[in-house]
Amino acid sequence: MENLIREMTQSLHKGFIDRSSEHIGNFMPKLLVNNREENVLATIIDELHKCNAFSISVAFITESGIASLKTQLYELKQRGVTGRILTSNYLAFNNPKMYQELLKLENVEVRVTNVSGFHAKGYIFDHDFHTSLVIGSSNLTSNALKVNYEHNILLSSHRNGDIVHKVKNQFDQLWKESTPLSSEWIENYQIMYQPRPIKQLLEVEKEQVKLQNKMREAHAIIPNLMQSEALKSLSEIRARGEERALIVSATGTGKTIMSALDVRSYQPKCFLFIVHNEGILRRAMEDYQKVLADEPASSFGLLTGNQKDLDAKYVFATIQTISKPDIFECIAPKHFDYIVFDEAHRVAAGSYQKVLDYFKPEFMLGMTATPERNDTLNVFEIFHYNVAYEIRLQEALENDILCPFHYFGVTDYIADGVTIDDTNSLQKLTSDERLKHVLDRIDYYGYSGEALKGLIFVSRKDEAHELARKLTELGLPTVALTGEDKQVRRLEVIQQLKEGLINYIITVDLFNEGIDIPEVNQVIMLRATASSIIFIQQLGRGLRKSSNKEYVTVIDFIGNYKNNYLIPIALSGNQSQNKDTYRKFLTDSAVLNGVSTINFEEVAKKKIFESLNEVKLNSMKNLVEAFNNVKQRIGRVPLMMDFIEQNSIDPLVITSKAPFKNYHLFLQKLKETEVDLSDNASKNLVLLTREVAPGLKSVEHYLLTRLMEGEARKEELLDFVQEYDETVTMDDVEMALRIFDLSFFNKTIDKIYGKPLIIVHDKIVDLSPEFKLQLEDEGYVRYIEDILRLSQYNNEIHQNGQSDLLLYHKYSRKDFLKIKNFHNDESSTVYGYKVKEDMIPIFVTYHKQDDISETTQYEDEFLSQNEMKWFTKSNRKMMTEEVQKILHHQETNRTIYVFVQKEDAEGTQFYYLGTAHVIQGTEEQTAMPNGAPVVTMHLGLKTPVRDDIYRYLVES
Template sequence: MDKLETSLRKAFIDKNNTGSELDPQLVINQPDKHEFLLNLLQEQLEQCQSFLFSIAFITPGGLNAIKTQLADLNRKGVKGRLLTSDYLAFNAPETFQELLKIPNLDVRISPKSGFHAKGYLFYHENYKSFIIGSSNLTMTALKTNYEWNVFLTSYDHGEILHQLTEHIEMEWQLSTLLTKEWIIQYAENYQPITRENLALVAEKSSDSKTIQPNKMQSAALEQLEQLRESGEHRGMVISATGTGKTYLAALDARQCHPDRLLFIVHREQILHSALKSFHRVIGGPIDNYGILSGNSKDYDKKYLFATIQTISKPDVYKVFNPEAFDYILIDEVHRSGTDSYLRTIDYFQPQFLLGMTATPERTDNFNIYELFDNNVAYEIRLQDALNEELLCPFYYFGVTDFEKNGETIDETTQLQQLVSQERVDFVLEKIAYYETSGVKTKGLVFCSRREECYELARLFNERGKKSVALTGQTSMPEREEQVKRLENGELEYIFTVDIFNEGIDIPAINQVIMLRNTQSTIVFTQQLGRGLRKSPNKEFVTIIDFIGNYSNNYMIPMALMGDYSNDLDNIRRGTLETQYISGISAVNMEQIAKKRIFEAIDQFKPDDMRQLKEKYLQLKNRLNRVPLLADFKATGTLDPELLASKNNKGYYFFLQKMEKDIPVISKKAETLLKFMHLELIGGKRLNEVVLLERLLSQKEISLKEIVNLFNKNGLRADDETVHSTLQVLSLTYYVSASAKRYAGCPLITITDNGISLSNELVKALEEPMFYDLFMDSIETAKLNGKDYDQTHMFTMYEKYTRDDALQLANFKEQVPGVNIGGYKLDKERHLFLIFVTLDKGDDFQGAQVKYGDELLSQQAMHWYSKAPRNLQSPEIKILKHEDNWNILMFVQKRALEQDKKFYYLGRVQPQRETITQTTVINNQGKGTSVVHMQLDFEQTLPLSLYKYLKN
């Protein structure tokens, strides 16, 4: 049956029918599920051959959300049309100016009174699709508003499509072409409708009761109070730039009523704004507040605000008794590793010392956490701050950097190419396309080196873009003067290198441009954060990241997602899918920029020792002890399985590399730990872990007690699972290499009387180091196990290796991966496990045939058997004739050595009328027979996962 016809039957006749990607959809923004109309709109633009929109209301933000798709279409020679209006004067003149900047978009203005249309029509090769409903081209309509839209597909001869296109073409002919002259005339008479100011502006009143903590601040204040009540005298707050750290400090000061307070900052410019914020929150006579800096010496004030440059001088801090201040706060505390800070901190003895920073991690390995007794009272990172709407919305554009003669900017590019006239023209063209018309630019540009910084600023000035270069060699007074010029509108751009990654407060910044390689996720987030502070004078900030051919490009999606697990599949999804960004912010990348990120991901080794070591040391500093695997999971620092599986030797082997004085354990203890780390900490089935934990306190347990134990803990307790659990722990499940790896070190002993810990494990538990790491393995498994439905064999849409799948499916013995291939059957239990790799690569050598497996829709896929097979092959006869089989589907996107996990997509059933034998060419150039068919999913795939696997 025709694909579209099946989709229409499913939508309008019987929902149980198999559909396709052409299925009609009701599209509703569902932020809790990260499902938005925006994603469908972007997807349709990426796939279409032309488009025609009829939209009443448009904002620069809504247009920003599709600018990279329009740029990609322009690169392919694809054009589109847009019909809009001046109805209610909603569309501002700058919106029309933005529309004129898009070279492949023809725009016309409808003269129709009350023009209020919201329709998006896409022309594809063999069909047309359209979205009609309540959503205008605004970010709130595309992401956050409760809107109803219907997505439909039609062939050219369809009646609805005929009516739609006929009507819109008629309206198009009656409309007026958008021109510069039309915009000038419109602007002369333009009187904007009143709109609510979305910027959050603090009350100007000095009444302390008017300043109330936001959700993040309330939680932090509670944690700080608990920290003091527990007897601690030092603590840290880690909070993303722009989330109100200064107000939080003032609110905490208000709640603990210090007799005297000292607030230390690293720049004098910050002092005055901090003093005003504290006075606004705490209140009282302004004479109680004073400044201690090079220009002011208010030694005797109750609330003193000092620069570190002044307070750290011995002749200054010795003016004060060490106990003069009962509350001391340090801003940007990640700087505290320098002598000036350490000298000051060592001298004063407050009742409580609070450090605040957005980025506690340091590259010099100084342990900031230890300085504050490893007390992190509260932490809120970028994604959390966006969720709480504490930051200014942003539009991140990942754009393609300059290319000449097939060579793209990379880490080794010579200076003359970085500052060539052609590259400057290219950069300015991109900026003009992505910046918002009618908004006075106040931009910060991050460069890769000093010479580039100075020269680009000069070249921008030559082109009429008022710019200045600031580097680490620029004096502090000069920096502050140029920042004031930017804020006042005398400058458009500050070019910088080495400075301004942090410690700068310029709320007016509305554009951040990145002309450098992403050296680290920390620096990326710092630079992104320069524009995220809210300001009454900006609606959003534009981030334009010029992505060259850099090896570190994989860090971009990691930083944007806040996912530091090093999971390659997650990084890929974060590059293709941008639903993770909350609110009306958006991440958008040009196709070539995405390609460069994917190339970097493919080269990235997630278990690279240098990376693992760096993350290990960061966590060790934070904890002030050797990290356990559970610590990595609990803090989201790294996927503990990466550390545990390094070289297939377990975490103890890694610790031996990292720590000189790590206690030595016996060989058998080492083997037992290796088993725990390689086989159990994933937590996909907790039966083994729960049983081991019980046996630590109960020397022997009967089979009946095991069943009760599993039931009590919400685990599968059927006979097959119980038997499989015992096989795994007694090692009788394992064969070949695995059996050899764990030989002689079972974890349990099975006798007629019951089950007990093995002698090997009992003896190993007497070793303190082994005991600690063993208990850590159990804790890590339990933490990981929360991600899985322990009442079922598999959890829908979670990831499993082939080994995981067979073990969790209670196969009687391990099967080496090379012997599994595309599927494995258990005939006795009527269990059929299928493993599919969708993108096998051009040089795929993993099988005799490059099979044409393909997802057809959220409900079905096209699947090929192994080769050679025919209609009389045993497994094909099962699929064709037998009904009582449990057929489970596992799918991975790509075949990569470092990523062997498959998504579990649930049960499937063959469409028996589609089972067909055919001949294909094998890897030796000869014909071989295979059987292919359609398999229907029992549960419809989530749209986001389907799109990711299908893309």
């Protein structure tokens, strides 16, 4: 308790009296805003995770706002934590369905105040001995919590503090006078509910009609961000004399309208639009008719099995019909001067090839959401590697082009302690118990809008039919569609869903692409993720905007699937195959910009982490697939930076594969290089790949770039580097030189790294004769320049362009030594910690393996976010010289640096948690399980561990 009060006093002193105070306590007041780095929602989630009870007082609540917190509230229910929400019906903002969603929260009591003008926005979180408050401008709506310009203050007070007493007292008083939310109250509210006065609604409608008429008159369909950028790029490509181009754009981002706008600008004499699906074809023609509104209806025609409008100016054809020989006999090769291929990833098919070979238009445009295919033909090559524009899911969401979504990763049904998976029998997959579990989670997470219109993806056809039967019997009309159903039947069922005659369509992989149902407001995944591409295709079925929904609910039932690791890959859109990147994605509450959210129930998240730990993302299959995809995209053998620029695998994942110590060796294995390197030249590439390419320090790539121009004095090198990074010191330069002349490493390092790259003599630095000779080979220079570019990129992205330790970034023991400019590589002797003259780096693996020896079963433990119980090495006593140096580190100016990783499966990287000090009086002599003496003490962290990192490290 005394520590708590002292910590709170210091935090409040820094926050309200003297901001220059060194203390950064766990109770620092904080301004909460929404931007690309942070949002209000993340703080609310963090406080919910930690609290023992909570009270929320907000005037306005939306379904989307509640959805943003439903997973956290469910987890609180599992822990027995309850809360209260006080809201109102002020201005009739809150709709009746939202109140129904509030009733689903079993651990949350809700009341409605009748206070006139109620406009409160406050969040109260009770902890053991203190209370945290978030007070400001944010209502419980997705926009207020993630997007809008908001000002809120997070502050903490002791439970006896006056501010807490007054805030809680006011809340309690209003709570007593308010009406408990009930079904009866909602029914009465529904009768009276009028979201807008009728007169005002009519005026709005009149204005909309006027605007639509003006737009029709001016033919002014306004392009969105993607469309504007793509149109500009297409114009530039044609100005270069190019005849083909490709648009890569997520489903629902307006590719068809964009192409129509470009066609309007191009003004072709005859135009052809090709796609494989007649339903898509007809919708495309409707979009073109909107954009080309001044063209008569007779200008538009269909070329399908039943209709042959060959004389139309704008022809919309199915590939099945346009590829027939008798059609070619009727149309000359140059008849069309502009051709669009929708779903262009299909052009590898023989029917498309016939069309490509026959027609000779002035310009050809391909459009696809998923160009990376394993077909024998290269989509990028067919369109001459001219990618006019590329927008992926995350960017489209951020720019409000797609409908927002709330993703919920939930645990699939558990029977007898085992989670179900899609290898189970049909009987288990469709059992009443599993179906009840599924329906419970579906009901809890809900949907946006008045009527449920959902898609369910399962793993088997018989499962689809059986679940459809059972859901229909339970009052949720459902139809199963499979590949066996003909197009007419599919269109019929889709129309039933749109009209609300059924609630669900269940399918296997039928709707991965080529289907457009904007009305879908719920997507359910009852199957393993087969690939990140298919996952996004299925999720994307609900992302088209529609007036019937505010957002899409995506419920993913996560079972015992080996491919669970694909979920963060798909949702993040990051193809780096870097496990740490995906772990960060899973732990970060502010991972998506815009109002969309990603939520995992804890058991489900654990299964994904387990899958990540077990999978080998640098398998040869993954490496070759990534290489081929990038090569296809750019039309040549890629360098390492090409993988970065094409949003592909992290090239350092390639060089982490055992035989490929450098990228040249990988290319040799694939027989994709004619560059012939000496053994020493190849080893020098290993040195640069391991020590420079990660971009740990800014100095290394600048320094080597300068030395490749000629010799220089050390002072000149420092001046050169400081032009780019003024924080670099001579110690940093000396450290880099020790890497390049190999003096930093042990004496046998030349077996791996070859001969030194440089020679240092009388403060003059020059390249070694061997390295100079190697640089006479242009192919070798390309490798070197590629590594230096990658180093600079990594330094800017991962180290913010500088060379010091960054809080919560991950480092290995050797990384620490290099950043702190150690004279030699002592990483092999650091183990758990190392006591040096001016510093003590401490490395802790928080969750130890069960089979480690008794001599290393240290029970290091966080006592709070700013305090850790820590063990010295075994066979240490209180008066051991090493222990005394640690206990008295402040007196001798030794800085303690704390690094923690969750478990050994994370490899050699540890989170940097900042500096710490030994809390005096906490030291204790104790023993290990085998009886060996050991000393424990408490470390006080200068900066409390960030909430999401802390939860990740501590949770088992």
